[in-house]
Amino acid sequence: MGKGNRSNAYLWATLQPCFTSLYIAFLLHHVTSTVGSNSPFPYIPEDEINLDCGSSGNSTALDGRTWIGDENSIFFPVEHLQNNASLTASVVQQSSSATRVPYTTARLSLSPFSYIFSSVTAGQKLVRLYFYPATYGTFDRSKARFSVKAGPFTLLRNFNAALMADPDYDSGHDTIFREFCVNIEEGQRLNITLTPSDSNSFAFVNGIEILSMPTYLYYTPSDDQGLPFIGQEKLYQVVNGTALMMLYRINVGGSFISPAGDTGMFRSWNSDYKYLTEDLTSELPVSTIELNFSQIPPYTAPEEVYRTARTIGINRSSNKLYNLTWQLPVDSQFDYLVRLHFCEFQPEFKAVGDRRFLIFIANQTAEKAADVIRWSGGSGVPVYRDYAVSMFGLEGQKRVNLSIAISADPERYRGAILNGIEIFKVNDTYGNLAGPNPNTLPLTLPTATKSNNNRIKITAIVGGGISGIIVLLILGFLILRRAKTSWRWRRPFSFHTSKSTKTHGSLLPYLCRNFSLAEIKAATKNFDQNSIIGVGGFGDVYKGYIHVDGEATHVAIKRLKPGSQQGVQEFRTEIEILSQLRHHHLVSLIGYCNDGNEMILVYDFMPGGTLCSHLYDTDISHKTPLPWNQRLQICLGAARALNYLHIGAEHPIIHRDVKSTNILLDEKWTAKVSDFGLSKFGTTSTSKAHVSTAVKGSFGYLDPEYYRRQQLTEKSDVYSFGVVLFEVLCARPPIMHTVEHEEISLAEWALKCYRNGKLGQIVDPLLKAEIEPECLKKFGEIAVNCLHDNGTERPSMNDVVWGLELALQLQGSAEKAIFHGEQSFASKEYQDGLMSMFSEIMNPRGR
Known part of the structure; x- marks a missing residue:
C-alpha cells in the first residue's frame, strides 16, 4: 500500500x-x-x-x-x-x-x-x-x-x-x-x-x-489537469518533483486537535481565533451529524474538522457589509497551495442553491458561486477544494498576509461556510523552501560581553545619526540627570532566571530606578515575614522604606516567587508598561530589582489597601464601611485610569485583569489602578479591532466574549469594570458558592435583578438610605451596559467616565466629586485632548 x-x-x-x-x-x-x-x-x-x-x-x-x-x-x-x-x-x-x-x-x-x-x-x-x-x-x-x-x-x-x-x-x-x-x-x-x-x-x-x-x-495525480491558479488563466500542478512546507492547518470554528486526534498521520490542527480579522458570532455549535465520506477518503482530515465551522448567517443587512476573513502571514516570493475544507451540516441547507457564496484568496476571487451541496452531493458529506496562489510583496518585504475570505451571495445573502484551512509553501525554481528569519534579534542570557556589545551598538547608532535635535535631547538628559543624581536611567538589559530556559530583553529607556538586592533586603529587613502585607499569584508583597532622592519613601515591594514561570513574563510586562506611564489614578512604579535570581517590583505604598477589602469580608467593628459618595469617586477614578490606558497613552493598553483587588487606595482614598502583569498593547489598526491571544484574567470578571473567541479588545476591560461596579453597589464578591445557584455569579444575578426591576433589593444594606433614586438608576444603567454579552454593544471607558460623573451630579455632590484636587474629564479641555497632560510617556506626542 x-x-x-x-x-x-x-x-x-x-x-x-x-x-x-x-x-x-x-x-x-x-x-x-x-x-x-x-x-x-x-x-x-x-x-x-x-x-x-x-x-x-x-x-x-x-x-x-x-x-x-x-x-x-x-x-x-x-x-x-x-x-x-x-x-x-x-x-x-x-x-x-x-x-x-x-x-x-x-x-x-x-x-x-x-x-x-x-x-x-x-x-x-x-x-x-x-x-x-x-x-x-x-x-x-x-x-x-x-x-x-x-x-x-x-x-x-x-x-x-x-x-x-x-x-x-x-x-x-x-x-x-x-x-x-x-x-x-x-x-x-x-x-x-x-x-x-x-x-x-x-x-x-x-x-x-x-x-x-x-x-x-497533497500532490496532483498524473492524470489530473491541475488546480485553479488564482489570478492566472492556467492551471497549477503540484508534481512529484515538488517539495512542500506546511504553514497552517486550521480547524475553523473548532478547538485544537492534537496529533493523536488526527487520522493516522499525526498532524496537528490549530484553532482559528488568532487569524480572524472580524467575527460577528460566526462559530457554529459542534454537529452530531453522521458523516458520509463518499467524495473524499476519511483520512483527509479528522471528523472533528467537518463537524465544526464558521458561517456567515442569513441576516441580509449585516451580510451586505461583512466578509468572514482570516489573515495568515506567509513568506513573500513563493507559490502556495491552499486547501479549504467544507461540510454542509446545518439542517436548513439541504439542496443545491440553498447556500451559494463567494470565496476570496489573497484579495482575488477564487469562487463566484461556491455551493457545498453541489460539490459534495448532500448534507453531511465532507469535501475539499484546492487552489494555488503566488504571493509577492514589495521589494524587500519579507512577509505578506495571505487572506482567505468568504462572503454571502450578493443576490440572496444566504450566508457562507468554511470548516478547515491548510496552507503549504511550494519550493521555488531552485528547490528552496527556506524563508527569512524574523527581524528582531534573539534575546540571550546577559553577560558582561553582551552588555558591552549592546552599549557599543547603541553608541554607534547615536553617533552615526547625530543631529541638532539629538544634541538638544542629550543636553536635556544631562540636566535632568544632574537634578536626580541618585537615579540610574536604564539602558538596554535582559531579564534572566535560572529557573527558565527562556530569556527576555527590552530596549526601552525605563522611567524607573534599578535597585540593588542589598537595598531591597535593607527595606524589607531581609524579607522578614512580619513585613508581608499581601500574597498574590506573582508572589509576596512586603512593606518597607527605601531611600529615593535622599529621602526615606514608604513603598510596597512585590517579590517574584522562586521558580515561577508565568511571573517572568509578568515582571517584564509590568515594567515595560507601567514605567512609561504617569497618571493620577495609576499606581506609580518606583523601580525594580533584577539581581541574581531575584525579580522584584517597587511601588508607592497605598495605605488604604484594596477596594475589595473595604467592600466585604471585613470586620465592621474595625473598619467603617465606605459611604456611597466615596464609592462613586473611587469608581470614577478607576474609570479615568482605564480610559487613559485605552485612549490617552501612546499605544492603547488593555489591562486584562480589572478587579477590585487591583484598585488600590491612597491615604486620601484616591483610586489607583495596579497590577499590569497581564496587560497587552491593543491594536491601532483600523482593519483589525482585536488582539488574538490566550485567555487570561480572573474568574468572575472575565469577558465571556473574550473567553469564547480569544480575541482581546478594550471592551474586555469594560466588562470587568462592570462587574466591579456591581461589587461596589452590592458589597459582595463576583463569585459566591454559599448562595442559591442563580445568585452564584454576581454579573448574572445583577443583570437579572435589573431587568426585573429589583436592583434596589441587592444594594448593600448599609447604603440604601444614602443613594438617591436617580443616581441608582443611572449607576445601574452604566453597570448593565458594561456587561453586554456582545462587546460592540458595550460603552467605551470614556462613556463610562461621563456616566459616572453624571451619577455623581445626580447624587448631589458633583462639585466636590469632580473638582476634589483633579481635572474633570467632562471638561472642554479633556475633549480637546489635554488628557495627555497626565502622562509622562517617553514620546510626549501621545498617540
Whole structure:
C-alpha cells in the first residue's frame, strides 16, 4: 500500500482488507513502529520512523508512540566522519511546555552532520523536524543558525530556532516543529543534512519524524489537469518533483486537535481565533451529524474538522457589509497551495442553491458561486477544494498576509461556510523552501560581553545619526540627570532566571530606578515575614522604606516567587508598561530589582489597601464601611485610569485583569489602578479591532466574549469594570458558592435583578438610605451596559467616565466629586485632548 501511482479512491477502497498484510509487513520491517491492525485510524503509514535525537534508548511519547534514540542507530552512521564530530546533550532546564519526548535531548554540531534513511519505501512522505532552542551545556542558543537539506531541496536556510520560537512565548510555545512533504522515487534514499551557517554557529535537532502519506494526498495525480491558479488563466500542478512546507492547518470554528486526534498521520490542527480579522458570532455549535465520506477518503482530515465551522448567517443587512476573513502571514516570493475544507451540516441547507457564496484568496476571487451541496452531493458529506496562489510583496518585504475570505451571495445573502484551512509553501525554481528569519534579534542570557556589545551598538547608532535635535535631547538628559543624581536611567538589559530556559530583553529607556538586592533586603529587613502585607499569584508583597532622592519613601515591594514561570513574563510586562506611564489614578512604579535570581517590583505604598477589602469580608467593628459618595469617586477614578490606558497613552493598553483587588487606595482614598502583569498593547489598526491571544484574567470578571473567541479588545476591560461596579453597589464578591445557584455569579444575578426591576433589593444594606433614586438608576444603567454579552454593544471607558460623573451630579455632590484636587474629564479641555497632560510617556506626542 502507498507505492507507485495508485489512485486515492483505490487506496481508500482497499485499505480495510489490507490491514492484515500491513500488520505482517510492520512486524518484518525493522525501521518502522507502525500502529497495529486494531488501529482506530483510517490510515496506517507504511513507513513510520520517530527518531529521538541525542538519545541512546527508546522512549514513549505522551501519545503512546515509541521514539528510538539516534545513537548507534542505522539512521545515523558513525562511519561518516562528519557525524563523529557531533555531540549529544540534554537540556539544562526543561520548561513545562516542552514535552519530555523528543525535547529532552538533542544532537548538536559545529560542522555538518547527516541522517540517512536508506530503507524507506518509495512514495510521498511527511518529514517533521523538532526543535527546542534551550540551553545545552555551553552552547549559546542565539548561535544556533544552520541550514537543513533533504536531497535536492533546501528545507531551512540560516535558520535560527530561537528567533522563531520566541515570538510564541505569550502562548506558551517555546518548542517548534517544521513539517514538509517530499516524494521519494524508486531506488532513491532520503538524506537529511544539517549544516551550521558559519564558523561561529552550530546546528542542532531534537527529533525527526518520517511518515508515509497517502499517494496524492497533497500532490496532483498524473492524470489530473491541475488546480485553479488564482489570478492566472492556467492551471497549477503540484508534481512529484515538488517539495512542500506546511504553514497552517486550521480547524475553523473548532478547538485544537492534537496529533493523536488526527487520522493516522499525526498532524496537528490549530484553532482559528488568532487569524480572524472580524467575527460577528460566526462559530457554529459542534454537529452530531453522521458523516458520509463518499467524495473524499476519511483520512483527509479528522471528523472533528467537518463537524465544526464558521458561517456567515442569513441576516441580509449585516451580510451586505461583512466578509468572514482570516489573515495568515506567509513568506513573500513563493507559490502556495491552499486547501479549504467544507461540510454542509446545518439542517436548513439541504439542496443545491440553498447556500451559494463567494470565496476570496489573497484579495482575488477564487469562487463566484461556491455551493457545498453541489460539490459534495448532500448534507453531511465532507469535501475539499484546492487552489494555488503566488504571493509577492514589495521589494524587500519579507512577509505578506495571505487572506482567505468568504462572503454571502450578493443576490440572496444566504450566508457562507468554511470548516478547515491548510496552507503549504511550494519550493521555488531552485528547490528552496527556506524563508527569512524574523527581524528582531534573539534575546540571550546577559553577560558582561553582551552588555558591552549592546552599549557599543547603541553608541554607534547615536553617533552615526547625530543631529541638532539629538544634541538638544542629550543636553536635556544631562540636566535632568544632574537634578536626580541618585537615579540610574536604564539602558538596554535582559531579564534572566535560572529557573527558565527562556530569556527576555527590552530596549526601552525605563522611567524607573534599578535597585540593588542589598537595598531591597535593607527595606524589607531581609524579607522578614512580619513585613508581608499581601500574597498574590506573582508572589509576596512586603512593606518597607527605601531611600529615593535622599529621602526615606514608604513603598510596597512585590517579590517574584522562586521558580515561577508565568511571573517572568509578568515582571517584564509590568515594567515595560507601567514605567512609561504617569497618571493620577495609576499606581506609580518606583523601580525594580533584577539581581541574581531575584525579580522584584517597587511601588508607592497605598495605605488604604484594596477596594475589595473595604467592600466585604471585613470586620465592621474595625473598619467603617465606605459611604456611597466615596464609592462613586473611587469608581470614577478607576474609570479615568482605564480610559487613559485605552485612549490617552501612546499605544492603547488593555489591562486584562480589572478587579477590585487591583484598585488600590491612597491615604486620601484616591483610586489607583495596579497590577499590569497581564496587560497587552491593543491594536491601532483600523482593519483589525482585536488582539488574538490566550485567555487570561480572573474568574468572575472575565469577558465571556473574550473567553469564547480569544480575541482581546478594550471592551474586555469594560466588562470587568462592570462587574466591579456591581461589587461596589452590592458589597459582595463576583463569585459566591454559599448562595442559591442563580445568585452564584454576581454579573448574572445583577443583570437579572435589573431587568426585573429589583436592583434596589441587592444594594448593600448599609447604603440604601444614602443613594438617591436617580443616581441608582443611572449607576445601574452604566453597570448593565458594561456587561453586554456582545462587546460592540458595550460603552467605551470614556462613556463610562461621563456616566459616572453624571451619577455623581445626580447624587448631589458633583462639585466636590469632580473638582476634589483633579481635572474633570467632562471638561472642554479633556475633549480637546489635554488628557495627555497626565502622562509622562517617553514620546510626549501621545498617540
